[in-house]
Amino acid sequence: MTNPTTITTPDGLPFVDIIRDFDAPRELVFRAYVDPDLVRQWQGPRRYVTAIGEWDARTGGAWSYVSTDPDDGAEYGFRGVFHAVDEPTSITQTFEYAGVPGHVNLDRVVFEDLGDGRTRVTSRTAFQSLEDRDGMVASGMSYGVTEGNERLDELLASLA
Amino acid sequence: MTNPTTITTPDGLPFVDIIRDFDAPRELVFRAYVDPDLVRQWQGPRRYVTAIGEWDARTGGAWSYVSTDPDDGAEYGFRGVFHAVDEPTSITQTFEYAGVPGHVNLDRVVFEDLGDGRTRVTSRTAFQSLEDRDGMVASGMSYGVTEGNERLDELLASLA
Numbered sequence: 001m002t003n004p005t006t007i008t009t010p011d012g013l014p015f016v017d018i019i020r021d022f023d024a025p026r027e028l029v030f031r032a033y034v035d036p037d038l039v040r041q042w043q044g045p046r047r048y049v050t051a052i053g054e055w056d057a058r059t060g061g062a063w064s065y066v067s068t069d070p071d072d073g074a075e076y077g078f079r080g081v082f083h084a085v086d087e088p089t090s091i092t093q094t095f096e097y098a099g100v101p102g103h104v105n106l107d108r109v110v111f112e113d114l115g116d117g118r119t120r121v122t123s124r125t126a127f128q129s130l131e132d133r134d135g136m137v138a139s140g141m142s143y144g145v146t147e148g149n150e151r152l153d154e155l156l157a158s159l160a
Numbered sequence: 161m162t163n164p165t166t167i168t169t170p171d172g173l174p175f176v177d178i179i180r181d182f183d184a185p186r187e188l189v190f191r192a193y194v195d196p197d198l199v200r201q202w203q204g205p206r207r208y209v210t211a212i213g214e215w216d217a218r219t220g221g222a223w224s225y226v227s228t229d230p231d232d233g234a235e236y237g238f239r240g241v242f243h244a245v246d247e248p249t250s251i252t253q254t255f256e257y258a259g260v261p262g263h264v265n266l267d268r269v270v271f272e273d274l275g276d277g278r279t280r281v282t283s284r285t286a287f288q289s290l291e292d293r294d295g296m297v298a299s300g301m302s303y304g305v306t307e308g309n310e311r312l313d314e315l316l317a318s319l320a
Contacts, residue, residue, distance in 0.1 A: 012172060014286070060241055062220040081220055081241040083254040083264055092264050094243040094254060104243055104252050106266040108288060126174070128268060128286045 002153065005146045009137055014127040016137065020149050021120050024156035026113045029121060030088040032152060032159075033057070033109065040065070042151040045144045047071075059084050063093065080104075095125070103132050162313065165306045169297055174287040176297065180309050181280050184316035186273045189281060190248040192312060192319075193217070193269065200225070202311040205304045207231075219244050223253065240264075255285070263292050 008017040022029050032038045036055030043050050044067055053064035064079035077098035083106075084092045092108045105127045112120040127133040168177040182189050192198045196215030203210050204227055213224035224239035237258035243266075244252045252268045265287045272280040287293040 013290070014173065015288075060222040081243050081254075083241050083256070090262065092254075092262075094241075094252075094266065096243070102250065102252075102268075104266060104268065106254065106264060106286065106288065108262075108264065124288055126266065126286050126288045128175075128266065128284055130173070 002150060005149045007142050007145065009133065012130070014130045014133040016125045016127075016133060016141070018123045018125075018145060019120065021114065021118060022149075022153065022156060023118055024160060025117045026088050026111050026119045028156055028159060029119045029152075030111050032155060033091060034085065034087070038155060038159075042155045043067075043148055045147050046151060048076075053079070057082055057085050057091070059086075061085070100135070103135075104128065105132065105136070162310060165309045167302050167305065169293065172290070174290045174293040176285045176287075176293060176301070178283045178285075178305060179280065181274065181278060182309075182313065182316060183278055184320060185277045186248050186271050186279045188316055188319060189279045189312075190271050192315060193251060194245065194247070198315060198319075202315045203308055205307050206311060208236075213239070217242055217245050217251070219246075221245070260295070263295075264288065265292065265296070 003021045006019045032042065034057035036052040039055055040050045040052050043065070048067040048069055050065050050067050053066065055063045057063070059082060061082045063082065064077070067076045079096055080094035082091065082093045088111055090108065090110045092106070094104055095107055096104045105125050107123060107125045109121060109123040112122065114120050127136070163181045166179045192202065194217035196212040199215055200210045200212050203225070208227040208229055210225050210227050213226065215223045217223070219242060221242045223242065224237070227236045239256055239258070240254035242251065242253045248271055250268065250270045252266070254264055255267055256264045265285050267283060267285045269281060269283040272282065274280050287296065
């Protein structure tokens with residue numbers, strides 16, 4: 001049984017809201033978000049290869065990575081800055097896809113201890129326009145997020 | 161004749177849009193946004209005293225300042241990170257008021273050369289909720305922005 005990833009795109013508001021539970025303690029789930037060697041193992045769709053450029057997961061730090069499609073060699077670059085990293089409860093960071101420069105969004109991820117070694121991860125992504133939000137959804141965000149979370153399940157089980 | 165500051169708060173969308181023209185060349189207006197010694201001289205309402213904590217205006221840098229009300233000594237702290245500083249055309253940065261922690265917004269400011277030594281500054285601030293946007297407007301943002309821009313007019317004239 002895989003925990004569901006619930007993705008909500010509210011009508012008329014430039015947000016994407018995601019809720020996902022993990023069968024792992026909060027400290028471990030948080031670590032998977034801030035340790036670059038863990039991030040590269042679960043972030044995004046399974047078939048891409050992710051190379052971390054930098055992942056300085058502290059307030060004021062920067063992050064970047066490149067995902068490569070092994071079928072055609074196409075590279076997709078992403079970067080941003082960590083506005084705040086408050087271990088183990090929340091991370092707020094910016095996000096920009098190099099293919100659409102100047103279109104930046106703001107992610108806030110909250111980690112909630114559900115007890116019994118389980119964790120709820122809730123995120124809101126705020127976009128600079130409805131068009132930016134709809135473009136991100138149309139790009140296949142849902143697929144990448146859902147499969148990334150399944151990869152994170154496997155990584156957390158291997159670390160437990 | 162003072163140039164007007166046009167502030168728009170679209171119904172049902174968590175944005176504040178601001179347009180303001182300045183009778184000064186773009187390079188100079190941009191400098192007033194990135195040089196901390198200039199920023200502290202125009203940012204916000206006239207009666208507050210602004211002390212810059214840090215103002216590392218480059219992609220990945222951090223910023224902070226404290227505004228003090230000389231009447232009662234009350235201090236208002238603000239901080240964020242620069243997602244991107246692209247001289248002389250745009251700045252994208254996060255913004256958080258210490259009095260409402262965890263409520264972060266994203267500013268994108270674009271500097272347009274109008275010719276004849278004039279510059280248009282257009283900004284969009286994207287909030288994480290409509291309530292955050294409405295709270296910022298209710299806090300007197302309009303007054304601070306408009307008076308800050310008048311102070312910026314005076315500073316630009318003194319630098320020209």
